[in-house]
Structure formats: C-alpha cells, structure tokens
Amino acid sequence: MADRLKNKTAIISGGATGMGGASSKLFAAEGARVAIIDRNAEAAEATVAAIRAAGGEAAFWTADVSDEDAVNAAVRGVEATYGPANVLFNHAGTIVIKPFLETTLAEWEWLHAVNVRSMFLMTRAVLPGMISTGEGAIVCTSSISAVAATPMEVLYDTTKGAVHQFARAIAVEFRDRNIRCNAVCPGFIRTPHGLREIEDLQALGVDVSDAALAAQQGRIGEPEDVARAALYLASDESRFITGTHLFVDNGFTAV
Numbered sequence: 001m002a003d004r005l006k007n008k009t010a011i012i013s014g015g016a017t018g019m020g021g022a023s024s025k026l027f028a029a030e031g032a033r034v035a036i037i038d039r040n041a042e043a044a045e046a047t048v049a050a051i052r053a054a055g056g057e058a059a060f061w062t063a064d065v066s067d068e069d070a071v072n073a074a075v076r077g078v079e080a081t082y083g084p085a086n087v088l089f090n091h092a093g094t095i096v097i098k099p100f101l102e103t104t105l106a107e108w109e110w111l112h113a114v115n116v117r118s119m120f121l122m123t124r125a126v127l128p129g130m131i132s133t134g135e136g137a138i139v140c141t142s143s144i145s146a147v148a149a150t151p152m153e154v155l156y157d158t159t160k161g162a163v164h165q166f167a168r169a170i171a172v173e174f175r176d177r178n179i180r181c182n183a184v185c186p187g188f189i190r191t192p193h194g195l196r197e198i199e200d201l202q203a204l205g206v207d208v209s210d211a212a213l214a215a216q217q218g219r220i221g222e223p224e225d226v227a228r229a230a231l232y233l234a235s236d237e238s239r240f241i242t243g244t245h246l247f248v249d250n251g252f253t254a255v
C-alpha cells in the first residue's frame with residue numbers, strides 16, 4: 001500500500017466502472033477510505049470486493065446522482081460510516097449521441113441532470129463536512145468535449161462546458177476555506193462509455209476509426225491514465241493548484 005491519500009475519505013461518484021472504477025481502486029491503494037456512490041449496485045459491489053481483497057477500505061452507496069434526495073441520503077450515509085469527506089471525485093456522467101435535430105427536450109433535460117445537476121447536488125451535499133475538516137479537494141470530470149466539439153454531441157458538449165466552468169467557480173468561491181476544485185478532461189478512453197461513444201459515432205458516419213484516433217491522440221486512453229491524473233489533483237501534491245483543467249488526452253486538444 002502506498003500513502004498519497006492516507007487517512008483521507010474519498011467519495012467517488014460513478015466509482016463502480018471505467019475511469020471511476022480505476023480511480024476507486026487507485027485511491028484505495030493509496031490509503032484512502034473509498035466511498036463509491038453509483039447507480040450500478042452490482043458493479044459497485046464488485047469494485048468494493050476487489051479493493052477489500054487487495055487490502056483496501058471501501059464501501060458503496062447506491063444512488064442516482066441526479067436525484068436530490070438520493071444524493072443527500074448517500075452522502076449522509078458515507079459521513080456516518082467514514083466521517084466527512086476530504087476528497088470528492090465528481091465522475092458519474094453519461095452521453096446522448098444523435099443528430100441535433102432528432103434530440104428531444106426530455107433528452108436535453110435528462111443529460112443536464114445526470115452530468116451537471118449531479119455535480120451541483122454532490123458538491124453541495126459534501127462541502128459542509130469538508131469545510132468542517134479545514135481542507136478538501138474536489139475533482140470534476142469534464143472532457144475534451146468542453147472545448148473541442150464533435151458532431152452528434154451537442155447536448156453532451158454543452159454539459160461538459162458547464163462542468164468546466166463549475167469546477168472554476170467552486171474553486172474561486174471556496175479558496176479561502178482551503179477547498180480546491182479542479183477538472184480532469186479526458187480524451188477518448190477505453191471504458192463502457194467511451195467504447196459505446198466510438199461505436200455510436202461510427203454508426204452515424206463520424207470518423208473515430210483507429211486511424212483517426214491515432215492521429216488525434218496517439219492511441220485510445222486507458223482508465224488508469226485518467227485515474228492517475230485524478231489522484232494527483234485529489235492529493236496534497238497539488239496543494240497550490242485550484243481552478244485548473246487538466247487535459248488527459250495525449251495532445252488531442254493541443255493539435
């Protein structure tokens with residue numbers, strides 16, 4: 001076991017699978033008590049079991065992070081078990097891939113609820129406890145899509161633009177209370193979300209072939225590539241860094 005998050009309680013929304021799952025495992029291996037909040041109880045249970053089998057400390061709470069009562073209940077549950085959170089990784093999110101003129105108001109509202117309202121609800125629920133400890137680190141999952149648009153992803157790109165600024169706004173308002181807030185902005189990553197995105201874009205004629213991905217970001221990213229960046233922003237090693245956007249895209253947005 002390493003100790004970059006020793007004695008810290010870390011809440012990870014969407015911590016069951018993909019980059020969230022990789023982060024749950026990495027944060028626990030670095031000494032954190034990991035609290036997964038995810039709607040997928042089966043996957044969350046498997047991730048918790050893997051962490052415990054490796055000698056780490058973790059538990060999960062089932063919640064839809066767009067639901068106010070469910071978020072508040074889950075955070076209260078975490079605090080009752082582990083005490084106030086020192087780290088919050090707002091990672092849960094999803095995507096709608098469709099020609100813009102075929103998208104519906106219901107899809108717009110739903111995606112904003114899952115990707116943006118969730119960050120508002122989670123952060124608002126966690127902050128009072130975090131402030132009571134005198135410090136804290138929040139990491140929000142944004143995306144290359146916050147600054148580089150893809151056809152068929154107007155709804156998604158818009159939510160990630162909001163997340164991008166959410167992280168900054170929280171950083172500015174809470175700096176005087178020793179709370180940092182940053183965003184990780186992944187490129188295309190090999191997760192259930194990322195692989196479905198590539199498949200759906202290809203079906204709609206958007207070129208995200210292996211060759212296109214190789215030209216844009218060298219290769220597809222691995223969940224651990226992002227988990228390591230999130231770990232840095234969650235740990236005290238980044239103590240003078242707040243309100244920043246850390247792109248984990250192997251140069252996609254630099255080209």
Ligand SMILES: NC(=O)c1ccc[n+]([C@@H]2O[C@H](COP(=O)([O-])OP(=O)(O)OC[C@H]3O[C@@H](n4cnc5c(N)ncnc54)[C@H](O)[C@@H]3O)[C@@H](O)[C@H]2O)c1
Nearest residue numbers: 014016017018019039040064065093143188189191193194
């Ligand atoms: N994979 C990529 O290429 C990529 C790139 C940039 C950003 N992202 C971001 O990563 C996140 C998706 O995660 P992933 O790629 O690790 O994939 P993933 O689909 O494996 O993980 C998403 C996790 O979030 C959970 N989740 C989704 N909606 C939820 C809800 N309403 N309530 C509670 N839990 C919920 C899922 O159960 C799952 O465990 C999103 O925020 C997405 O915008 C992904």
